[in-house]
Amino acid sequence: MDPKTPAGTLQASAADASLLHELVEYLRENRGELRELWAQRIGDAELLGVMTADEIFSEVTAVYDNYVDALETGSIETLQEYARSLSERIIRRGVETHEVLGIVLLLRDVLGRSLLDKYGGDRDLLERILDAYEPAANRIAVIVGVSFVEERERVIREQQVAIRELSTPVLQVRERLLILPIIGAVDDRRARQLTEQLLGAIQSHRARVVVIDITGVASIDVTVANHLVQTVEAARLMGASAVITGLSSKIAQTLVDLGVDLGMLTTVGDLQGGLEEAERLLGYRDAEVEPADDSEA
């Protein structure tokens, strides 16, 4: 192990160092040719379909240079940084994991073949060159692949947070009347979060009635159904009545089939009916509707 090699770098034994140096020289000399071959192989394999040939070529150049640098210096930080920023750019354009792994492995293939061509005459030397080259190349492939996946996960996490924040508004429609429209899939975690938000809003708005509208929920499971019942009960303990509206026939059927205890729930068919019920609970009386006689005349 080269004592000057800092931690977190590609490992190369002292014997390999000179070979690796030779290898790097070779890759530098043939940069143009190998780069084009690689880009061509990417095109043939129909990878990176969302990018133009020029874009692919410029990324290929950058990756190639970083790759050779990483082989030479043993330092992976620059390559890692580049892989991360590359991932950030291409993820937004819809590049898939298999494409990224594919192009990295193609580069490995291209370089491996070219080494075979050059050193094929000397079997022994070829073996030693490959011994030096392969671990480093594999390590680089792993770094690029992992960077891509990590970046993707980061984007997914960000989006999850954004969706969670957007997903559950608690709206005040009248003095002491709140609406909680629930849209989309409800899992255990979201159900818990909905409960917390609703109870918090009951306290801060001094709500006496809350209408929970689940028109936008396609289906719920037994955990979520029980959670809904518990939320209604918790709201009641705080002194607020809950009215549930917009149960689809499918959900209603599910609740009955699951045997969820629905005795506590006040349910109304749609949101309009729910608001009317809520206003009745709040003590508003229906305005007498004047018969529209004169408009008909």
Next chain:
Amino acid sequence: MSVAILRTGDYLVASIQSDLSDPEVLALRDELLERVGRLRALGIVIDVAALDVIDSFAARALCSIALTAKLRGARTVVVGVQPDVAIAMVHFQLNLEPLHTALDLDEAVALLERETRRKRPDGG
């Protein structure tokens, strides 16, 4: 015991200021029930807004106060349950149905007035 029991009109108001030990909860129950009889109260308001925790023992005691007081002619309303406390109480799986609840003291008194007016045709 850190519970002040006040009387206002026909109602008793018990304001719990800090977490109660189990014996204190029982003492509160006995005290309230005794006063309901002595003062001929029609309603009890128990304010738990200051409590961050209501354990299952206290929750059961509140139910028991509500049921017993009802037998002696008084309605019980619990006010000021905090969101976290409400969630925790629901998870005890107790039957909390006997417990009437309201958001605050005003609401509780309004609720009691609606409930007790029915029992006194001349009142209200």
